[in-house]
Amino acid sequence: QQQVKQSPQSLIVQKGGISIINCAYENTAFDYFPWYQQFPGKGPALLIAIRPDVSEKKEGRFTISFNKSAKQFSLHIMDSQPGDSATYFCAARKAAGNKLTFGGGTRVLVKP
């Protein structure tokens, strides 16, 4: 019940295309859902985050869509650029806790 399942494991997209990564969770106590971007040899860096009281959040080319009833959320990267090539992790955290539970990661490759 603590797991966060992420798909796909890897994704290849052409420059200018849309990258879509999906996550699903079981624990309804989760109430904070961040997405992290990780480049090789670096630590995860927060990209964008959402709370379950909104269905969508957009920051620049990055959008989170959240479906509370389905317990699913997704990251859309619009107009994907080669510099977006990285591993993306979804995560979830309970309201009263500090522990981030990460998904398995998606390696995104944007081809020029």
Added chain:
Amino acid sequence: EPEVTQTPSHQVTQMGQEVILRCVPISNHLYFYWYRQILGQKVEFLVSFYNNEISEKSEIFDDQFSVERPDGSNFTLKIRSTKLEDSAMYFCASSEFGGGAYEQYFGPGTRLTVT
């Protein structure tokens, strides 16, 4: 921009040896964390630390692990007797406050190789 720093960047040790991984969290942050990432796998929570106490720990964080804030700036993770399966990237993180929507800032990690 303030950042979390970690030393060393790479540590090689023999099985059974003790290792100490060091972190300097962002200076005004009050909550500190350790996560690990086995090669090719997801990031896993180990422990959170606040006010000189462990506030939460995972089942991975057993008696061979300990954390300490020995002074006002450092935060350490000690593994008493390393095992081959401890080989992983260890990330330190810090946040200004706990819970809510407070962002956890991650350091660049220490790659631990146990031979």
